[in-house]
Amino acid sequence: MPGNLRLFLPDPEGEESYPIVTFSWLLLYERYADADKAAALKKFVAWGLTAGQTYSRDLGYIALPPDVASLSLAALDRIH
Secondary structure, eight states: OOTTOOOOOOOOOSTTOOOOOOOOOOOOOSOOSOHHHHHHHHHHHHHHHTGGGGGTGGGTOOOOOHHHHHHHHHHHTTOO
16 A cells, blocks of 8 residues: 555456446645634544445445554644
């Protein structure tokens, strides 16, 4: 996983392959003028990367790999 967390997954090969699997990205600023809004945003995104992952299967998605979620949480810490 690159430091900027931008990773492109190629479609798998094969007749029985299901190619629609990739990461979704959030584009966030590192600094927000309103500290309360920044805190609320961080809290929401942190929930999505932790407890929110438990809803993935029921919603038809695959949960993030733990190492990707961990790297994303570390990037979230850089937001002020």
